[in-house]
Amino acid sequence: MQRRTFLQSFAVAGALAALPMSIRSGFAATAGAISVKDLPALEGDLTLYLGRGEGGLYEKVLDAIRQRNPKLNLQIRRGATAALANTIVAESQAGVRRADLFWAVDTGSIGMITDAGLARPLPKDFNEQLKPGFRYPRWSPVTGRIRTLPYNTERLTADKVPDDIMALADSDLSIGWAPAYASFQSFLTAMRILEGEKATLSWIKGVSKHAKSYAGELGVVMAVERGEVDLGFANHYYTLRLKAGKPDAKVDLAYTKSDAGCLVNASGILALSDGDLPFNFMRYLLSAEVQAYLSSEAYEIPLVKGVKSPTGLPELSTLTPPDLDLRKLADLRPTLNLMREAGVL
Amino acid sequence: MxxxxxxxxxxxxxxxxxxxxxxxxxxxxxxxxxxxxxxxxxxxxxxxxxxxxxxxxxxxxxxxxxxxxxxxxxxxxxxxxxxxxxxxxxxxxxxxxxxxxxxxxxxxxxxxxxxxxxxxxxxxxxxxxxxxxxxxxxxxxxxxxxxxxxxxxGVIDKIKTTDKAPTSAPEIITDIEKRLDKVVAKYAEQLTEVATTMVHDTYMERFEGIEGALIEQDASLVEALEKDFNVTLPQAIENGKSVDEVRSIVDTMKKKLDNAQSLLEKAEQNRKDVF
Known part of the structure; x- marks a missing residue:
C-alpha cells in the first residue's frame, strides 16, 4: 500500500512562470500563500453554492471578499452539501446551470460533481500553491481536518496510545465514538478502502465491544475529558476548541501513523463555469489571509504552503496521513452496510 | 364553516x-x-x-x-x-x-x-x-x-416555502429556540416521533454547527446543552412526561441558549477581521 509522507516542498519555480506578474510577486514573497493584495480585483456576477460549514466563519470570509471587491455581485445559495451536489447534477441534467462555484464541506460531494464531468479544469498554475498531496486537476481543497485520537491525560499517557488504528480493536482501552456522525463514517470509508472490507468489519466489531456511543464528536471529546472513556475518535478541532475554552482540560491528541486513523479530509471548491472570475474567486479562498483566518478562528488546517497550522496541532509535514484520493470517500454505502452488519447503526 | x-x-x-x-x-x-x-x-x-x-x-x-x-x-x-x-x-x-x-x-x-x-x-x-x-x-x-x-x-417578512438557513451564530440560536417551541407543539399534538426527530435534527443541523465556537466561551454550558439535547429532552418525550414538564425542559434550555447567544455575540465582536 502506498503511503504518503508530507515533506516540505520548495518546487515553486515552475509555478511562478505560469502566474500573472502580480500573483507571481506575492507568491514569491510568501513561499506559497499569496496575499489578497496581489490578487486581481473580482468584477462581475458569480453564484456560489455553499455547503453548510463552520458556523458563521465562512460567511465572514465571503463578506470580507465582497467588501474588498465592490464590483463583485456574489449570490449565495446555502444548504446541506450533499443536497447542493444533487441539485447541481439535477440542474445539469435539466440543461441549466445556476451555480458558477461549489464550495463543499466534504470531498464526497466534490467527487459527485467531478465524476459527472461538471467541474472545469483548474488553470495550470493553480495547484502549485497547495501542499503536496492536495493537488487535484478539477477541484481545489480549501482547508483540512485530521482524524485524531483524543485521550484523557489522567488515565493515559501518549506512549500508551497505539499508533496503529487497527490495533485499537484488540486493546483493553475504553473508547468513545459517534457512529452516526458523518466524519466518523468517512473515516471508516477510508479504512475500508485502505484495509479492505473484512478487516474493517472485524475492526468495527472489535471496537464495539469496548466502545460507548455519542451523538457527535464534540460529545466524544468531552466524554474523554470527563474520564468516561480513555480515548475517542474525533476530528482534531473539537479538542483544540475545548482546550481554548478550558486550558486545563484533561485531554490531549494522539495520532496514528499512515492509516485511516490520521486521515486528512478537506473542504473543497470547484468551478462550474468558464472564465477567469470563478478561478480568481477561488484564489481568494487560498490567499494567505483567508487561510490564516480559518486556521486561527476555525482551527482548520491550511492546505496552502507557508501558512501555519492552528495552535496546538503539529504541522502537517510531521504527520503521516494515508495516500488516498479523497473523492473516493463519497462511496459511503458499503461502509454503512458494514456498520449495520456489525450492529453499530 | x-x-x-x-x-x-x-x-x-x-x-x-x-x-x-x-x-x-x-x-x-x-x-x-x-x-x-x-x-x-x-x-x-x-x-x-x-x-x-x-x-x-x-x-x-x-x-x-x-x-x-x-x-x-x-x-x-x-x-x-x-x-x-x-x-x-x-x-x-x-x-x-x-x-x-x-x-x-x-x-x-x-x-x-x-x-x-x-x-x-x-x-x-x-x-x-x-x-x-x-x-x-x-x-x-x-x-x-x-x-x-x-x-x-411591513415589519415582518412573508412566510416562505423554501428553507432559508440562518448564517450567523446568533441567528442559529434564535432558530434553535423556535424549533424547540415547535417540539413542544408537536409533543402537545401527541406526535411523539415527530417531536423526537425534531430534537435530533435541531441538534445535528443547528446546535452542532455552533457548539465548537461556544465551547471556546463556556465549556460547561456546552456540556449542559449536550445533555439536554441528547438525554434530558428526548428521554422526557420518550417516557411520556407531561407537556408542562417537556415545556419546562425547553424553557430551561432556552435560558441556556440565551446565555450562549450573548457569549457568541460578544465573541463575534472581538473576532479579528479576515483582511
Whole structure:
C-alpha cells in the first residue's frame, strides 16, 4: 500500500512562470500563500453554492471578499452539501446551470460533481500553491481536518496510545465514538478502502465491544475529558476548541501513523463555469489571509504552503496521513452496510 | 364553516412555519418547510373577521361537547371531534405560523379534554381544560391580530416555502429556540416521533454547527446543552412526561441558549477581521 509522507516542498519555480506578474510577486514573497493584495480585483456576477460549514466563519470570509471587491455581485445559495451536489447534477441534467462555484464541506460531494464531468479544469498554475498531496486537476481543497485520537491525560499517557488504528480493536482501552456522525463514517470509508472490507468489519466489531456511543464528536471529546472513556475518535478541532475554552482540560491528541486513523479530509471548491472570475474567486479562498483566518478562528488546517497550522496541532509535514484520493470517500454505502452488519447503526 | 381538510393535510405534511415571537425585535419568519403553505398566512388582515368567527365557533363546539359529557358521560361523546374541530379551521394555520407557544398550549388542552373524557375523569377537571382552552383561543386571536398589524406595516417578512438557513451564530440560536417551541407543539399534538426527530435534527443541523465556537466561551454550558439535547429532552418525550414538564425542559434550555447567544455575540465582536 502506498503511503504518503508530507515533506516540505520548495518546487515553486515552475509555478511562478505560469502566474500573472502580480500573483507571481506575492507568491514569491510568501513561499506559497499569496496575499489578497496581489490578487486581481473580482468584477462581475458569480453564484456560489455553499455547503453548510463552520458556523458563521465562512460567511465572514465571503463578506470580507465582497467588501474588498465592490464590483463583485456574489449570490449565495446555502444548504446541506450533499443536497447542493444533487441539485447541481439535477440542474445539469435539466440543461441549466445556476451555480458558477461549489464550495463543499466534504470531498464526497466534490467527487459527485467531478465524476459527472461538471467541474472545469483548474488553470495550470493553480495547484502549485497547495501542499503536496492536495493537488487535484478539477477541484481545489480549501482547508483540512485530521482524524485524531483524543485521550484523557489522567488515565493515559501518549506512549500508551497505539499508533496503529487497527490495533485499537484488540486493546483493553475504553473508547468513545459517534457512529452516526458523518466524519466518523468517512473515516471508516477510508479504512475500508485502505484495509479492505473484512478487516474493517472485524475492526468495527472489535471496537464495539469496548466502545460507548455519542451523538457527535464534540460529545466524544468531552466524554474523554470527563474520564468516561480513555480515548475517542474525533476530528482534531473539537479538542483544540475545548482546550481554548478550558486550558486545563484533561485531554490531549494522539495520532496514528499512515492509516485511516490520521486521515486528512478537506473542504473543497470547484468551478462550474468558464472564465477567469470563478478561478480568481477561488484564489481568494487560498490567499494567505483567508487561510490564516480559518486556521486561527476555525482551527482548520491550511492546505496552502507557508501558512501555519492552528495552535496546538503539529504541522502537517510531521504527520503521516494515508495516500488516498479523497473523492473516493463519497462511496459511503458499503461502509454503512458494514456498520449495520456489525450492529453499530 | 369552510373546509380546511385538503389544504391542512398538505400543510401538515411539512413541518410548517416556525413560530414568531411577538416582539418587534424578533419578528422574523424562518420557515423550515419543503412543501406548500397556503398564502392566507401572508394576508392575515384580510382574514381577521373569519378567524374571529372561527374562534367563537370553536368555543361553542368545545363547550357543547363538554356540556354533553357533564350530562351524559363518556358514551355520549365522540372524542375524535375534539381533534376535528381544531383541524377544520383556517385559524389553526394562522396561529401555528405566528406564535407557536400558544399553538402548543391549544393542543395540550385539547388532549387534556380528550384524555379526561376517555378516562371518565371528574367533569370539573375536564371543564377546567375547556375553560383554559377557550382562554388560549382568544389569546391566540389577539396574537394573530398583532401579527396582522405588523404584517400590514411591513415589519415582518412573508412566510416562505423554501428553507432559508440562518448564517450567523446568533441567528442559529434564535432558530434553535423556535424549533424547540415547535417540539413542544408537536409533543402537545401527541406526535411523539415527530417531536423526537425534531430534537435530533435541531441538534445535528443547528446546535452542532455552533457548539465548537461556544465551547471556546463556556465549556460547561456546552456540556449542559449536550445533555439536554441528547438525554434530558428526548428521554422526557420518550417516557411520556407531561407537556408542562417537556415545556419546562425547553424553557430551561432556552435560558441556556440565551446565555450562549450573548457569549457568541460578544465573541463575534472581538473576532479579528479576515483582511
Amino acid at each position: 369552510s373546509s380546511y381538510t385538503a389544504s391542512k393535510s398538505l400543510y401538515k405534511s411539512v413541518f410548517g412555519a416556525i413560530a414568531l415571537g411577538l416582539s418587534v425585535t424578533s419578528l422574523s419568519f424562518n420557515v423550515q418547510a419543503n412543501g406548500q403553505i397556503t398564502d392566507q398566512v401572508n394576508h392575515l388582515k384580510d382574514h381577521l373577521s373569519e378567524y374571529s368567527e372561527e374562534v367563537s365557533w370553536l368555543e361553542e363546539k368545545y363547550d357543547g361537547l363538554v356540556t354533553r359529557y357533564e350530562a351524559k358521560g363518556t358514551e355520549a361523546v365522540d372524542t375524535q371531534e375534539l381533534i376535528n374541530y381544531w383541524e377544520e379551521v383556517n385559524f389553526h394555520s394562522a396561529i401555528e405560523t405566528q406564535y407557536i407557544p400558544l399553538y402548543a398550549t391549544i393542543w395540550q388542552h385539547i388532549y387534556g379534554i380528550k384524555t379526561g373524557i376517555e378516562n371518565g375523569d371528574d367533569a370539573k377537571k375536564v371543564r377546567q381544560h375547556q375553560r383554559e382552552l377557550t382562554q388560549t383561543f382568544w389569546q391566540a386571536l389577539g396574537a394573530v391580530k398583532l401579527a396582522a398589524h405588523y404584517q400590514d406595516k
